[in-house]
Amino acid sequence: EPEVTQTPSHQVTQMGQEVILRCVPISNHLYFYWYRQILGQKVEFLVSFYNNEISEKSEIFDDQFSVERPDGSNFTLKIRSTKLEDSAMYFCASKTGGQNEKLFFGSGTQLSVL
Amino acid sequence: EDQVTQSPEALRLQEGESSSLNCSYTVSGLRGLFWYRQDPGKGPEFLFTLYSAGEEKEKERLKATLTKKESFLHITAPKPEDSATYLCAVYTNAGKSTFGDGTTLTVKP
Numbered sequence: 738e739p740e741v742t743q744t745p746s747h748q749v750t751q752m753g754q755e756v757i758l759r760c761v762p763i764s765n766h767l768y769f770y771w772y773r774q775i776l777g778q779k780v781e782f783l784v785s786f787y788n789n790e791i792s793e794k795s796e797i798f799d800d801q802f803s804v805e806r807p808d809g810s811n812f813t814l815k816i817r818s819t820k821l822e823d824s825a826m827y828f829c830a831s832k833t834g835g836q837n838e839k840l841f842f843g844s845g846t847q848l849s850v851l
Numbered sequence: 852e853d854q855v856t857q858s859p860e861a862l863r864l865q866e867g868e869s870s871s872l873n874c875s876y877t878v879s880g881l882r883g884l885f886w887y888r889q890d891p892g893k894g895p896e897f898l899f900t901l902y903s904a905g906e907e908k909e910k911e912r913l914k915a916t917l918t919k920k921e922s923f924l925h926i927t928a929p930k931p932e933d934s935a936t937y938l939c940a941v942y943t944n945a946g947k948s949t950f951g952d953g954t955t956l957t958v959k960p
Contacts, residue, residue: 779950782949785946838882838942839897842895
């Protein structure tokens, strides 16, 4: 079965550094998402992306965050200046769209900010 | 503000002991309610989508139901491999999704 691929599986960075989390969604999918899950807490929506632009974003997704689909296959989440509280598991997800709401999640990137 | 509350937080069952997980929600403009299974260190795995009150869906030992205020995930004769965290999420007409805290199910042989 096709799957959403995320790299790296674990990223360690120093506070204040920029990080880019990478995702390869399923090839025929049109809608792309980032979520995060802080250890022991619920999964939180960050942003949705469709037709090369952000369609929705949450209060968490402030100016420090940006997303990009630089080519036909990758979907990236950039955090410009990481904070300790950005430490979390970040999940990418994608779906075909329309009436098919089945969302496929990647295995996540565990971001640790020191 | 959209809210999703799952109960219980944790559930321990013996193999074969059927039970139900609850997801209560308060949202404006429900587009769909989703159930996911999440294993430790993995991303959520889609189980079901329910769109309207009265709808039911089944898959193996799992059955999901929906009313205007809550959804139930019924587990019939569970096996140890059903042990996981079960997440409920609502997707609204505004295009946002809100997850519950999840119910961690442990099934003992």
